[in-house]
Amino acid sequence: MQELTIRQKQIIDISINIISERGIRNLTMKNLSSELGISEPAIYRHFESKQKILIAVLDSFKHQNKLINENIQNNGETSFQNLISVIEMIIKKLNNNPAMSAVIFSEETFQNQSELSGMVMNIMNSTIGFFTNIIGRGQKDGSIRSDIGKDELSVIVLGSVRHIVTVWRLSGFKVDLNKSGEKLIKSLEVMIAA
Amino acid sequence: MQELTIRQKQIIDISINIISERGIRNLTMKNLSSELGISEPAIYRHFESKQKILIAVLDSFKHQNKLINENIQNNGETSFQNLISVIEMIIKKLNNNPAMSAVIFSEETFQNQSELSGMVMNIMNSTIGFFTNIIGRGQKDGSIRSDIGKDELSVIVLGSVRHIVTVWRLSGFKVDLNKSGEKLIKSLEVMIAA
DNA sequence: CATTAGTTAGTTAATATACACTAACTTTTT
DNA sequence: AAAAAGTTAGTGTATATTAACTAACTAATG
Numbered sequence: 001m002q003e004l005t006i007r008q009k010q011i012i013d014i015s016i017n018i019i020s021e022r023g024i025r026n027l028t029m030k031n032l033s034s035e036l037g038i039s040e041p042a043i044y045r046h047f048e049s050k051q052k053i054l055i056a057v058l059d060s061f062k063h064q065n066k067l068i069n070e071n072i073q074n075n076g077e078t079s080f081q082n083l084i085s086v087i088e089m090i091i092k093k094l095n096n097n098p099a100m101s102a103v104i105f106s107e108e109t110f111q112n113q114s115e116l117s118g119m120v121m122n123i124m125n126s127t128i129g130f131f132t133n134i135i136g137r138g139q140k141d142g143s144i145r146s147d148i149g150k151d152e153l154s155v156i157v158l159g160s161v162r163h164i165v166t167v168w169r170l171s172g173f174k175v176d177l178n179k180s181g182e183k184l185i186k187s188l189e190v191m192i193a194a
Numbered sequence: 195m196q197e198l199t200i201r202q203k204q205i206i207d208i209s210i211n212i213i214s215e216r217g218i219r220n221l222t223m224k225n226l227s228s229e230l231g232i233s234e235p236a237i238y239r240h241f242e243s244k245q246k247i248l249i250a251v252l253d254s255f256k257h258q259n260k261l262i263n264e265n266i267q268n269n270g271e272t273s274f275q276n277l278i279s280v281i282e283m284i285i286k287k288l289n290n291n292p293a294m295s296a297v298i299f300s301e302e303t304f305q306n307q308s309e310l311s312g313m314v315m316n317i318m319n320s321t322i323g324f325f326t327n328i329i330g331r332g333q334k335d336g337s338i339r340s341d342i343g344k345d346e347l348s349v350i351v352l353g354s355v356r357h358i359v360t361v362w363r364l365s366g367f368k369v370d371l372n373k374s375g376e377k378l379i380k381s382l383e384v385m386i387a388a
Numbered sequence: 389c390a391t392t393a394g395t396t397a398g399t400t401a402a403t404a405t406a407c408a409c410t411a412a413c414t415t416t417t418t
Numbered sequence: 419a420a421a422a423a424g425t426t427a428g429t430g431t432a433t434a435t436t437a438a439c440t441a442a443c444t445a446a447t448g
Contacts, residue, residue, distance in 0.1 A: 160349050162356070162357055162360075190342055224406085233426080238409070
């Protein structure tokens with residue numbers, strides 16, 4: 001990650017805003033320029049293409065993900081509690097950043113741009129890998145049930161989290177994600193504990 | 195559902211094909227016409243707009259859904275077995291019809307076209323309502339665990355199914371959906387049984 | 389210190405391409 | 419002969435991007 005200029009950061013921020021509020025389809029150079037208050041071509045002084053802007057957006061998400069993953073591992077909980085904290089944190093993060101769900105959970109968007117869809121896959125994979133690791137540890141230390149494989153448990157956990165996030169997104173972010181998140185976490189706790 | 199002409203059915207079929215193989219973004223009048231072997235304007239002899247074509251596609255999915263739902267309810271299994279059958283059937287159906295996942299799981303696509311996004315929501319809601327019903331019955335007849343609400347169980351079941359379908363779709367339909375479906379079903383069986 | 393050269397960030401106008409859709413005419417079917 | 423289903427040639431709109439130019443600031447040089 002190179003250092004970004006103020007203007008570049010601003011472009012990324014506004015892009016994320018547009019994606020959150022109006023969807024990735026409306027992230028056009030025209031809309032971007034009008035919200036920035038500069039002309040379309042001026043944007044090209046800061047990013048060489050629209051694709052590079054999207055890459056920068058994904059990079060920022062990736063970076064956020066990384067920070068969370070690092071944060072989590074170092075705070076002396078059991079792996080079971082650890083897992084719950086991670087889920088809570090992910091929901092919190094998405095709640096504060098709707099664009100992230102809009103970008104990462106709408107895969108269709110990037111179907112032809114292999115670099116972009118590769119990045120999305122990458123973020124998804126690192127997330128599920130992260131889940132699988134925690135669950136594996138929990139199975140070893142006896143805090144998470146072992147009669148179901150860690151991969152399947154990861155699918156179930158991540159899948160249901162993704163699902164409530166999607167419903168939230170489809171509702172135009174009107175549904176209370178924190179509330180449905182809490183309910184889900186309670187249920188998952190019961191189902192996953194050893 | 196009005197009666198459709200042969201040509202209209204063909205247009206719907208080819209649309210579904212294009213969506214499956216190249217994504218909904220590539221469902222353009224140009225691509226459609228070239229695969230149909232007729233000119234673009236000729237298509238307008240059969241559908242008054244592209245939107246009407248998409249509506250017809252969604253209608254066909256809705257119809258398929260309905261057929262499955264009806265089929266399922268009448269075959270003297272316990273509700274638990276019933277649920278498993280439904281999941282199996284959904285995975286089978288999607289496996290044979292990738293376009294359905296491409297359309298139904300890419301809600302973003304229709305965000306501005308309220309009629310279309312309404313139809314997608316409708317299909318999703320009827321699916322989850324269907325799950326919730328079966329699970330509710332299972333909790334009454336004692337074949338499904340009752341310590342977790344039926345709504346939460348539905349979210350977990352549907353969410354994890356959606357998740358493996360998404361991974362399958364992101365892989366370009368290369369991952370073996372039947373296989374990951376089987377694994378998931380086995381795990382869900384263990385977790386959901388009373 | 390003043391001039392020269394270069395950089396940065398912006399402008400307006402234009403370009404190429406893709407899209408859904410239409411008008412007017414022709415062929416095919418009944 | 420009339421209706422249905424097709425054609426070619428075009429429209430208007432949107433999109434990302436480029437071209438040509440400018441104002442304001444910064445660094446280098448005589």
